[in-house]
Amino acid sequence: DTGVSQNPRHKITKRGQNVTFRCDPISEHNRLYWYRQTLGQGPEFLTYFQNEAQLEKSRLLSDRFSAERPKGSFSTLEIQRTEQGDSAMYLCASSPGGAGELFFGEGSRLTVL
Amino acid sequence: QKEVEQDPGPLSVPEGAIVSLNCTYSNSAFQYFMWYRQYSRKGPELLMYTYSSGNKEDGRFTAQVDKSSKYISLFIRDSQPSDSATYLCAMSARRDYQLIWGAGTKLIIKP
Numbered sequence: 001d002t003g004v005s006q007n008p009r010h011k012i013t014k015r016g017q018n019v020t021f022r023c024d025p026i027s028e029h030n031r032l033y034w035y036r037q038t039l040g041q042g043p044e045f046l047t048y049f050q051n052e053a054q055l056e057k058s059r060l061l062s063d064r065f066s067a068e069r070p071k072g073s074f075s076t077l078e079i080q081r082t083e084q085g086d087s088a089m090y091l092c093a094s095s096p097g098g099a100g101e102l103f104f105g106e107g108s109r110l111t112v113l
Numbered sequence: 114q115k116e117v118e119q120d121p122g123p124l125s126v127p128e129g130a131i132v133s134l135n136c137t138y139s140n141s142a143f144q145y146f147m148w149y150r151q152y153s154r155k156g157p158e159l160l161m162y163t164y165s166s167g168n169k170e171d172g173r174f175t176a177q178v179d180k181s182s183k184y185i186s187l188f189i190r191d192s193q194p195s196d197s198a199t200y201l202c203a204m205s206a207r208r209d210y211q212l213i214w215g216a217g218t219k220l221i222i223k224p
Binding site: 101 | 117119121145147149154155156157158159162201203205208209210211212214215216217
């Protein structure tokens with residue numbers, strides 16, 4: 001399967017702990033996006049990479065969130081000192097071109113107790 | 114007021130019916146319009162991608178854009194139980210701009 005892969009699929013953690021999610025995009029796609037989605041809402045943009053460069057980050061994104069894409073391949077999203085409000089589905093998408101042609105992974109669901 | 118409005122549903126129709134899903138928007142600069150389908154606990158999947166006004170057809174799916182009314186639609190013909198999912202509209206002003214998403218409409222097709 002050459003689709004977008006995300007791990008872990010589900011993470012349960014206690015408030016205050018750090019968590020890290022990994023995304024492996026479609027190999028020939030140079031653009032990679034992170035989104036967050038809560039129940040009954042559309043995806044909320046978090047950040048975007050073109051190759052290894054982080055080109056855009058949502059102004060709504062707390063300093064507790066950081067993302068990397070070393071060598072322009074896989075990406076990680078780390079959330080430090082998790083809060084209950086961080087509970088959501090974290091979606092990764094890659095794109096061969098524009099921001100609308102997104103290929104999503106199955107998401108990583110975070111539950112903060 | 115949100116930039117993109119979408120009725121959350123659920124919309125429940127019998128198998129074989131024609132389904133109409135809609136979004137309205139307020140930003141007249143939007144030119145790129147997409148429909149994504151999302152099954153429960155899965156990531157969204159791109160269904161239709163259109164630029165500017167007009168219709169686009171792909172199998173049982175037709176996307177329609179009316180920029181004068183700031184209104185887009187997705188029609189599904191001969192609906193199947195496997196079409197049961199949440200349908201999200203998304204749009205942007207330029208190809209490189211981040212998408213503005215609707216909240217999604219939950220569709221249920223009854224066998």
